[in-house]
Amino acid sequence: MSSADSRRGRKGRRRLEPYLTLHARALVSAACSLCQVGLRIWLVCNAHWRPGSTGGPGAAVMGYTQIKYSHPGGREQQNLPPPPGNTTIAGTLNLLEFTEWIICAEPGSRPTQAGGGRGKAATWRIPARDGTYARRLPWPHGIQSPEGSVRLPSSRVLVDCAELTGPALRVLAFAIGLRDRQANGSLRDDAPMELSLSDLGRHLGLPKSSASGALAELVTKKRLNRISQGVGRRAARYELVSAYRKFVPVARA
Numbered sequence: 001m002s003s004a005d006s007r008r009g010r011k012g013r014r015r016l017e018p019y020l021t022l023h024a025r026a027l028v029s030a031a032c033s034l035c036q037v038g039l040r041i042w043l044v045c046n047a048h049w050r051p052g053s054t055g056g057p058g059a060a061v062m063g064y065t066q067i068k069y070s071h072p073g074g075r076e077q078q079n080l081p082p083p084p085g086n087t088t089i090a091g092t093l094n095l096l097e098f099t100e101w102i103i104c105a106e107p108g109s110r111p112t113q114a115g116g117g118r119g120k121a122a123t124w125r126i127p128a129r130d131g132t133y134a135r136r137l138p139w140p141h142g143i144q145s146p147e148g149s150v151r152l153p154s155s156r157v158l159v160d161c162a163e164l165t166g167p168a169l170r171v172l173a174f175a176i177g178l179r180d181r182q183a184n185g186s187l188r189d190d191a192p193m194e195l196s197l198s199d200l201g202r203h204l205g206l207p208k209s210s211a212s213g214a215l216a217e218l219v220t221k222k223r224l225n226r227i228s229q230g231v232g233r234r235a236a237r238y239e240l241v242s243a244y245r246k247f248v249p250v251a252r253a
Contacts, residue, residue: 016047016048016154016155016158017049017050017051017154018153018154018249019151019152019153019154019247019249020046020047020049020151020152020154020157021149021150021151021185022046022128022129022149022150022152022177023128023148023149023150024146024147024148024149024150024176024177024178024179024180024181025137025139025145025146025177026128026137026177027150027173027176027177028139028140028143028146028173028174028177028178029137029138029139029140030042030043030101030173031170031171031173031174031177031204032138032139032140032174032203032204033138034096034101035092035095035166036165036166036167036169036170037084037088037089037092037166038092038095038096038101039166039169039170039173040067040070040084040161040166040169041067041089041092041093041096041102042096042101042102042126043157043160043161043169043173044062044066044067044070044157044158044161045060045062045102045124045126046060046126046129046157047060047070047154047155047157047158047161048060048061048062048066048154049126049129052130057125057130058125058126058129058130059105059123059124059125059126060123060124060125060126061121061122061123061124062121062122062124063108063119063120063121063122064086064089065121066121067083067084067089068083068084068089069083069162070158070159070161070162071158071159071162071163072155072158072159080162080163081162081163081164081165081166083162100127101126101127101128102124102125102126102127103124103125103126103127104122104123104124104125105123105124105125106122106123107122108120108121108122140202140203142202142203143178143203146177146178146179146180146181147180147181148180148181148182148183148185148188149181149185150176150177150181150185151184151185151247152176152185152243152244152247153243156243160172160223163221164217164218164221164223165214165217167204167206167210167211167213167214167217168213168214168217168218168221168223170204170206170214171195171200171204171206171211171214171215171218172218172223172224172244174200174203174204175193175195175224175238175240175244176240176244178193179193184247185247186245186246186247187240187245187246190239190240190245190246191239192227192228192237192238192239193237193238193239194234194235194236194237194238195215195235195236195237195238196230196235196236197211197212197235199235200214200215215236215238219238222241223240223241223244224238224239224240224241225238225239225240225241226238227239
């Protein structure tokens with residue numbers, strides 16, 4: 001990679017809020033109803049979201065660079081899954097706007113010719129963050145609605161978006177939001193959970209082979225711990241690693 005690419009990657013990084021707060025219900029709904037790229041974009045947007053001044057709605061400044069190269073380490077990181085292409089991102093952004101998962105508050109602009117002005121990323125509002133979501137969040141049948149909100153370090157969410165494949169990111173988001181949370185964002189009950197291939201297929205629309213591969217990836221990449229193997233009709237039991245079970249405050253940079 002050229003030094004120019006490295007500089008562009010560094011310019012694309014903006015100071016983040018130390019952690020983001022997402023209602024568990026919204027996270028599960030996003031995991032179940034959004035496509036793989038849609039979930040990635042929505043999570044990246046949430047990680048870049050900042051509260052508004054003087055009580056106004058918050059917003060996120062997010063361009064294609066932040067979506068494609070979300071890892072805080074920049075483009076220099078090796079062995080990452082290939083990022084989505086620009087055409088896919090553009091189409092998915094339109095779909096996310098149409099379904100009101102995100103709303104463009106200020107369009108971005110392309111850089112002008114060499115020596116001219118620099119482009120700027122678009123500014124996005126997230127209705128689920130500021131309470132202005134006009135539609136009822138889609139909810140999968142057969143799942144009890146969780147209470148409370150998840151709190152995660154913003155940088156960790158960006159790393160997950162960069163390091164995990166699309167199916168694994170959807171399964172992780174689903175598992176994180178599935179259970180009730182305490183006021184500080186920690187799990188109310190952190191006992192192991194059953195994650196069956198049939199349930200993941202029914203709720204996330206993943207083929208069994210994709211769901212199995214996603215679970216194996218999450219264990220290998222240390223997002224889940226496998227507590228017991230599935231036996232007969234009993235599904236395998238997993239627990240989230242500590243970073244997703246318990247909220248630990250992080251210092252502002």
